[in-house]
Amino acid sequence: MYDVIVVGARCAGAPTAMLLARKGYRVLLLDRATFPSDTISTLIIWQTGVAKLKRWGLLDKVVKSGCPSITRFTMDLGDFPLSGWGPPADGAAESYAPRRTVLDKVLVDAAVTAGAELRDECSVRELVVEDGRVVGICGTTKEGATFTEQARIAVGADGKHSVVARAGKAPAYSQHASRSCFYYTFWEDLPCDGYEVYWPEGKRYILKIPTNGNQVLVVVVWPHDEFTAFRADVERNYMATLGLAPELADSIGSARRISRILGTGDVPNFFRKPYGPGWALVGDTGYNKDPITAFGISDAFRDAELLAQALDAGLSGLQQLDQALEGYEQKRNAVAMPLYEHTLSVANYQPHSPKSFEVRAALRGNQVDTDRFFGAIASTVPRNEFFNRENIQRIFRQAATWAKDTAERG
Ligand SMILES: Cc1cc2nc3c(=O)[nH]c(=O)nc-3n(C[C@H](O)[C@H](O)[C@H](O)COP(=O)(O)OP(=O)(O)OC[C@H]3O[C@@H](n4cnc5c(N)ncnc54)[C@H](O)[C@@H]3O)c2cc1C
Structure with missing residues (x-):
């Protein structure tokens, strides 16, 4: 009998298991994968997520893996490249984009070191339910043997197509179909100055992200x-899209591609009620969104902390478990919903408004506000603090004053 069984051992499941094991709970962590292993992801962890790694004592391991820090963000919407970097979050000034083979292994190892029991290469097939309450899981090993384990609560951290969410009949809300498709591969000998985003000819996004081994994810x-249409000729469409950004196309010409092109269009947007009798959900299982704003990993870390706190309160008897989990859902949604709505609007693929180009032009040469602009993108500056009427008018006034002074000086 375990206190908690966690199904899924990546960004959401492994930290949840680690945090509960550190509090002394008996935790079983299951995954059908083995670690290290890769998964579809474009790797960015913003400062908010890095702050969690730091707090958990795991950032050093990511840094020691040879993952470069990112302290510059350049965004070119076809007008000009605007560069800056947002303020820190909880003492974390830098961002990182570790390979998932590195990050997920660090997280799983930390859970095991904390005392969680890891069973990899085990697939959970269904939940065991008694009197309407989940009391355990039923799984299969890679050799095909079936097994059953019992726990006070089963946590689904098994991704967007979760067995736990399905078995618990977790209601979904604020749902929207996939809005984007992502294709990527890794390059060597490609210059990359931090996180670079291109929106050439107002048609497609191109992202450049430095990762382990001096490689660049494009x-x-x-x-x-x-x-x-993309899938019909992945190779041609990928390369043709890079050709839309001439400065990138030039440097790609002398770079070396080191893996095949991977991708997906399976990026649905939804929230799920993250708890029910004997079960709870965390990470993509409970809340999934388009990766265009790159917050899935950072949000999974945040929700792992929130869920571990709620489970600790409920399992220790400090609070009714249901009440603690209701608080978890409320806290998650209060933070996640504004970002979710913003993400949906970015993934709308409407042309950027003339106003947004005016704001960019006004920021040119104003590094303090440019840094705060990038902070608003990385969620280290509240979006409504930057993108409010007064602040934008102040930036326009400042730009006009500087332009006048420059003209007067000749
Ligand atoms: C194209 C793309 C790009 C992305 N880019 C970024 C980015 O740049 N930055 C960012 O922050 N986020 C990004 N994300 C999102 C990020 O990858 C996810 O939010 C994150 O991986 C969620 O972690 P998770 O632990 O909730 O789920 P997952 O990473 O999906 O892990 C779920 C685990 O559960 C296991 N599992 C599933 N079913 C079972 C079962 N029945 N039995 C046992 N084990 C099971 C799986 O093997 C897997 O290991 C991207 C996503 C995509 C698709």
Whole structure:
């Protein structure tokens, strides 16, 4: 009998298991994968997520893996490249984009070191339910043997197509179909100055992200309604999209591609009620969104902390478990919903408004506000603190004053 069984051992499951094991709970952590192993992801961890790694004592391991820090963000919407970097979050000034083979292994090892029992290469098939309450899981080993384990609560951290969410009949809300498709591969000998985003000719996103081994992840993002067209010739469409950004196309010419192109159009947007009798959900299982704003990993870390706190309160008897889990859902949604709505609007693939180009032009040469602009993208500056009427008008006034002074000086 375990206190908690966690199904899924990546960004959401492993930290949840680690935090509960550190509090002395008996935790079983299951995954059908083995570690290290890769998964579809474009790797960015913003400062908010890095702050969690630091707090958990795991950031050093990511740094020691040879993952470069990111302290510069350049965004070129076809007008000009605007560069800056947002303020720190909880003492974390830098961002990182570790390979998932590195990050997920660090997280799983930390859970095991904390005392969680790891069973990899085990698939959970269904939940065991007694009197309407989940009391355990039923799984299969890679050799095909079936097993059953019992726990006071089963946590689904098994991704967006979760067995736990399905078995618990977790209601979904604020749902929207996939809006983007992502294709990427890794390059060597490609210059990359931090996180670079291009929106050439107002048609597609191209992202450049430095990762382990001096490699650069180059991602191409298309609207989901063109997914079938993209898939029809992945190689040609990927390379043709890079060709839309001439400065990138030049440097790609002398770089070396080191893996095949991977991608997906399976990026649905939803919230799920993250708890029920004997079960709870965390990470993509409970809340999934388009990766275009790159917050899945950081949000999974946050929700792992929130869920571990709620489970500790409920399992220790400090609070009714249901009440603690209701608080978990409320806290998650209060933080997640504004970002979710913003993410949906970015993944709308509408042309950027003339106003947004005016704001960018006004920020040119104003590094303090440019840094706060990038902070608003990385969620280290509240979006409504930057993107409010007074602040934007102040930036326009400042730009006008500087332009006048410059003209007067000749
Ligand atoms: C194209 C793309 C790009 C992305 N880019 C970024 C980015 O740049 N930055 C960012 O922060 N986020 C990004 N994300 C999102 C990020 O990858 C996810 O939010 C994150 O991986 C969620 O972690 P998780 O632990 O909830 O789920 P997952 O990473 O999906 O892990 C679920 C685990 O559960 C296991 N599992 C599933 N079913 C079972 C079962 N029945 N039995 C046993 N084990 C099971 C799986 O093997 C897997 O290991 C991206 C996502 C995609 C698709």
